[in-house]
Amino acid sequence: MAELELNELASDPELLNDFLVESREHLSNIELQLLALDQNAADTAALQAVFRGFHTIKGLAGFLGLDAIQSLTHEVETVLDLARNGRMAITPAHIDVVLESKDYVHACLRALETVASGGAFGGFPPNQALLNSIRALAGSAAPQSEAALPEALSTLAQAPPGVESAQPKAPEPEASSGEARSIKVNTQKLDFLVDMVGEMVIAQSLVKHDPDLATLGKPRLTRNLAQLARITGEVQRTAMAMRMVPIRALFQKMSRLVRDLSRKTGKQVELELIGEDTELDRNIVEELADPLMHMVRNSLDHGIETPEDRVRAGKSPAGRLTLKAGHQAGYILLHVIDDGRGLDAGKILRKAREKGILDAQAAPAENELFNLIFAPGFSTAPQVTAVSGRGVGMDVVRKQIQKLRGKIEIESSPGKGATFLLKLPLTLAIIDGLLARVGRETYIVPLFAVREMFRPTPEMLSTVEGRDEMVLVRGSLLPVVRLNRRFSIDADFADLAQSLLIVAEADGKRFCLVVDELLGKQEVVIKSLSGSMRHIRGIAGAAILGDGRVGLILDPEGLFGRKAA
């Protein structure tokens, strides 16, 4: 069926782009509503919404002459129409097929995306099999015969009441008024805006701190500048807020995953979503999709037991998976909670010894033991299944979370379940930093890594073999990292007792950074370095300082953590 030619309209990049954007929106709404319908087959509003979504896509596709999409959506519409008119009841089998159709349309959109971005059209994926299964569903309903889908139809006891009463094709008035309140903006434009606002804030602070201005002593000018400062700050906050999106879409992806996985593994899972309206930076949401998916898989595969096992353990046959999001003191907290069997500390210990990660005598604390599941290639699953067991997933989770400057913690009680706690910064664009001077360079130490700062006294200092330096801080010996030596620059003082020490933490280990002077705390907009400078060990990026100069942001893990080895 895959015609390799697109007609004239579909070749128009602007029309095609509009189609893609609009269809994608409809598809994600369709998925959301389908999952609601799956929970409650009598949810006529959801059914109507799904129908409308497919109907709109069909219309759009027809206009552009995209036959593959049009014919498929038409068939789906027929099935949904039967359900809408109460001639057929929605069963999980229907939901499966409609979800599959939604995925198919999504695949078609991806094929069209290459065209929109100037590539050649590779044709649509074949859809004959899918068409047949949809027609089978529609056909089975017409003669009211249960033969075609005996199992599926028998599970649905009663046809949803009140379906007929729902108005057929009238557009929902509240839907259109809802759209009017927000507009679509190209994300690149948005990123650029946020960038430029960052610059504006810096420029404003340059003016404000201009030494010439301080000597003028004109009250009106000072007042006006203060007003400007207030407005700039407000603009920055607003621009930042524009990048924040609710976590809802990500959670929605997870509910699809949970549905698919529970059907595949034969487990019963109730998914509970809390705090879907929690907002976080769009970039973080994108980066979070993968780790969250792995964690949900992990909970479903390792955590939640089969219905039989659960009943035997005295629990309800259906497991419960809770995704909870919320804010706390400038961070996003994300919980993945299951009420399954919990992490088996003994099993992890055995496996770790087997794999040579721990030696036979080691007896680590429970939380250290739990952290082992993030080691590459570590899996306690007895066999590799399609869902998990290859030991790749949790490794990815930790890497990704660290990349996002976040933390992950595990709590578990045997037989009762496990909780994975993610702590993430609100945004990747800004970092709270401690400005420190070494010689004539200013460095930014990320505040999340800073534990304390002090000027050492000579008796706190000692050396190992006359070379490696250490500081005794309240009973613990911390190694000293001299930034000037590491970065081959000149520092003011060679004597540690004259310098300042910043105690920083990387990968759970603490160390001291030697600096000449502390210049203060500042929020900075993170800029990445280009080309070969991107991978310099110990440097996470750069930022523009209040005086217009560039300061380098230090990467504590590159300086002293696992990465520094």
Added chain:
Amino acid sequence: MQAVMEPPAAAKTDARAGKYLTFGLGKEEFAIQVMRVREIMGVQDITAVPQTPEYVKGVINLRGKVIPVIDLRRRFGMPAQEYTQRTCIVVVHIEQEDTRMLTGVVVDEVSEVVTLQPGDIEDTPDFGRGVATPYLLGMAKLKGKVKILLDINKVMSEQEIHGLSDALL
């Protein structure tokens, strides 16, 4: 316009004709294509970046963008020189592996913009060392002086190239 009208036989030379920005470095005059140049600025505070080659001076703030700056003297193995009033940073577009980025290039002084006709340009002479200098586009004779045409993309390329000083000084 003249260049565009040339017959196809001269096509190879034509590609190099056009407008160039000329600048001085030591005793030599160099030229880079004007379309590569984004802007010219005075030397400002450069932030040193550790673990970079010696010719990389560091990074600067170009209206909110952090861009690297390289010292062309050091790149070509010429002796370093104190920056003066005439020292400039020429900001150029560099294309590397499909990415476009801006880079600052420190030169002793910027001279002028000239239009080079195909007849002004000659291939780089063979210095008898059997080693081609890939970043040299050719030589131009203008008002009795020689300008060395640089392919700035190749000058910035990651691979270390043979010191220009060997070839020319």
